[in-house]
Amino acid sequence: MSENRNMFIAIALSLVILLGWQFYFGMPEAERQAQQQAQQVNAAGQAAHEVSAAPTPAPAGSPDGVPQPGQGSTLPGVPMTRAQALALSPRVAIDTTRLHGSVALKGGRVDDLLLMEYHETVDPSSPNITLLSPSGAPNPFYAEFGWAAAAGNPVKLPGPDTVWTAEDGAKLTDRTPLVLNWDNGEGLVFRRTYAVDDYYMFTVKDEVVNSSGNPVTLYPYALVSRHGVPHVEGFYILHEGLIGVIGENGLQEIGYSDVEPGTPQGFSGNVGGWLGITDKYWAATVIPDQAQKFDAKFSTVMRGSKPTFQADYLAAPVTVGPGETVHSKSQLFAGAKVVQVVDGYQSTYNIDRFDLLIDWGWFYFITKPLFLVIDWIYRLVGNFGVAILVVTVLLKIIFFPLANKSYASMAKMKAVQPELTAIRERYADDKVKQQQAMMEMYKKEKINPVAGCLPILIQIPVFFALYKVLFVTIEMRHAPFFGWIRDLSAPDPTTIFNLFGLIPWDPSAVPVLGAYLMLGAWPIIMGITMWVQMKLNPAPTDPTQQTIFNWMPVIFTFMLAHFAAGLVIYWAWNNALSVAQQSVIMKRHGVKIELWDNVKGMFRKKKPTA
Structure with missing residues (x-):
């Protein structure tokens, strides 16, 4: 009797592991190969530049909203290399122990980031991991911050084509912040200050100085955008794609194939949380003020045959009276998902459940x-x-x-x-x-x-x-x-x-x-x-x-x-x-x-x- 029971249990365990292997390894591998083939077909007939898109119309009294996925500079010509795409904008260097890259003065985006502690292979002489790349590069992935105006308000705001100014010789390091300025010529001066710590957290302060004679109501926004479907591991036990903890809605994990083009998934009236796009080991997420309300959205649009994915939030409006200055603060995590670092950010900045950026799975209480x-x-x-x-x-x-x-x-x-x-x-x-x-x-x-x-x-x-x-x-x-x-x-x-x-x-x-x-x-x-x-x-x-x-x-x-x-x-x-x-x-x-x-x-x- 005992031998029969042991035999049945052993067989059952063997079947569980064999089926698990097929479910977690065999099927995802087949899907990954099919996905790679589809990407190769799409890439073969498509240029690397992006086409500008018009903002989605908004009802009267509501903000025009966050720029739609794929919206940005029109980059004419033939497909470009990453170096050629970087050269399209004047830049200010990012130089810390763990991060090298640059901020684009055109658009004020963080769109160039290398992780200096990590390499593509076990060979220490192999290339460093490239996390962020500009629009026009083979694999665009970037973060953007800005202001949106109420629908019907003709105020001139900085956008993807705006060229900001910085002091000569400016450089963003873990000790020296970067200050960007832009004057809209109509009485509004915009100032953006980037600061970065010695790991992967950027603090972004956007200010508006109103020297006009009229009050202006603006909505702060931030987004992470990725053009095209990246290479993914393809295992069901690992989430890669759009991710966020959005107030009472909790953890949201949305795969690249789960967002219907033109049908965004929105979450309104949230307090506390974060959202962005994650890979297996790296991520880029935007983090609003944890005490302010915000609306969050995950979306994708098709530019030709290439999808563009976006995670963004629109914060509560602020009104800038004549002669007043207002500001909005947010953060950007862009780097490696080191457990101690991620947990430290959750504690230091009181970011709601930021540790879930690492996919511990259902058995979190055992795994972590x-x-x-x-x-x-x-x-x-x-x-x-x-x-x-x-x-x-x-x-x-x-x-x-x-x-x-x-x-x-x-x-x-x-x-x-x-x-x-x-x-x-x-x-x-x-x-x-x-x-x-x-x-x-x-x-x-x-x-x-x-x-x-x-x-x-x-x-x-x-x-x-x-x-x-x-x-x-x-x-x-x-x-x-x-x-x-x-x-x-x-x-x-x-x-x-x-x-x-x-x-x-x-x-x-x-x-x-x-x-x-x-x-x-x-x-x-x-x-x-x-x-x-x-x-x-x-x-x-x-x-x-x-x-x-x-x-x-x-x-x-x-x-x-x-x-x-x-x-x-x-x-x-x-x-x-x-x-x-x-x-x-x-x-x-x-x-x-x-x-x-x-x-x-x-x-x-x-x-x-x-």
Whole structure:
């Protein structure tokens, strides 16, 4: 009975993981390839410049609104490189330890940003990550701030084509702000001050000085815009696209394919929150004054065959009387989603649920604490791989009482195997009496027949939480372990099919089967430890069950070869600790460890029962 239950549970767990792999990896990969093909087709017949769009008409008394997605300078000519697009506007440099780039004086946009601490590959000489790019570049992605007027109000406002002025030699650093000025020639002077800290937070102060004889009512706005669908990971456990926490509406996660062109998703009368566009490791979000009301919107429009996505907000109106000066403050986060930095901004600026910018998932209460423990240990040992090993030991200690009872029950089960075999033979033709006799024996010996499954069940939530940590946190990106593992968030790069690099041949290049030939050293170590752990248990008497259990380590070995190396290392180490713990408990209960006998049993032909 216990063997049947264990078998069914093992099969169920295998199916869950196999189906999960197909759902989270296979299907998204196919969709991603289709998406990339569609993008290539779209890009082939499209110029890199953007066409100006007219603002959406607004009812009388309401603001003309935030500029629509894609609205900006008309850039005539042929497709441009990023450098050519940057050269279309005079610029003021951004120069901090972690950020390099520039602010465009034409439009006053933050549209040029490189992340100096991060590279495209594990090679430190590879290009830095480009986060923001101007309109006209191959992949425009930028932030814009400004003022909107009430409908029908002819006030002249700065827009995408406005050229602001700055002092000669101005530069935006973490110590020196940047001040831009523009006079509309009709009595209004606009001043914008950019400041940036030593990480990724920009503070934007927009001022209006009214020297005319009439009051003016204006609405502050801010937006993040991205032209075209970027490369995305394509996994269902990770959100990439439009995102925000918008007052009482809470967290909004909208994929690139979920916003219908011309049908914006709006949220009115909000207090507190933020919104923008996120990638796996990077994001750009605009953050309104957390004490002021604002209307938020996610939208997309088509410019030819290319979509333009936008997240924006329109703040409550301000009236500038004659001779008065008013200002509006907002913030822009543009950078890497470092956990400590994001959490720090939430605390420092009291930004509503800003930590949800990192996709911790439904099991937030497990995933984030697990990361914080790993990160704390990392700061002590200096290696995330070692930190994962230490956390595995700590988890073993925490669950030791439960695992101890489980392994003790398994040891008792193994000790009574001869009696179980005798009961099966005695009641071979009467399954009901066979089950009754076995249950009586379990009760007499105080054995829980399903206790052996508890260690596996305990491991599942930890496994998925660690997988999430490795997949979404930038701290794990390009984090080395030892030897050939230079990135714990990526699969083991070696494979046994070229003798771990000794043969100059790349198995991944093989059509169709290439992905299955990437079987690295750590997945093999994991498979061996899993096999040894299973062989500590009594061999199933049923040949079908025995075949399933014999092949299970092989299946898991090939399956986990595509998972992050850090996860495979965790599983192998956890198996090794379980083998040691189970062996000690079995010896303590006087049970012989028949590992070698079970190995020989794999190759021993079973005689059919009468």
